[in-house]
Amino acid sequence: MQGKVVLVTGGAKRVGAAIVRRLHGAGWRIMLHYRSSQTEARALAAELNLQRAGSVALVQADLLNTAALPALIQQTVQQFGQLDALVNNASSFFPTPVGEINDANWDDLIGSNVKGPLFLAQAAAAELRKTRGCIVSIADIHVDRPMRDHVVYTIGKAGLVAMTRALARDLAPDVRVNAVAPGANVWPDTDSVFDDLTRQRITRTIPLQRVGEPDDLARTIQFLIDDAPYITGQIINVDGGRSVFL
Incomplete structure (x- = not known):
């Protein structure tokens, strides 16, 4: 994979940073997208560029602004000369109880979980066709088993699953399109939904008896990108x- 190029959205911290680290370790060059996590993005890029000079570049954008998304692809190609993979990692997650849902909730959750990834995939399609590349997005097992009070988030991830399957057909045979669906992985930054008792209850429902780690997702994404041509x-x-x- 030496020299291949991947654009990772929301790559500055948490799962995104794990994806960036693993793909970088496998020889990929990284265009690391962030929205507001500039400090974390710069620190991660500096760390990885010390390991391999010029291997990571940064791009800032709000993925809800779909008019700006083609520029992310253009900047990636200008920086590295090509695009071989797109990882749609960036996502909003928060509860939306029925009776309290508003337009801002809808725009944020649908925008970050399906609209942004779709328009970014559309912008990337031509470059990915050139390299016979791939797209990997992050879905959620709760598409089929909805969490209480997360109706808009569930709709967004369900749209992402449908998008993945539809794009796999529309972009074939040149571009592969897949998704990974985590269960309990990194807990949200806020404890408003997942308090200690809830976390313990969820962990008891996991047959492997542990919450997933960011690298569990990163390993699977690397497999889909590097080792799954069929x-x-x-x-x-x-x-x-x-x-x-x-």
């Missing part, structure tokens, strides 16, 4: 078996 249109659960328990 896989497209698939949603791979990376959940420690939780989806077979629920």
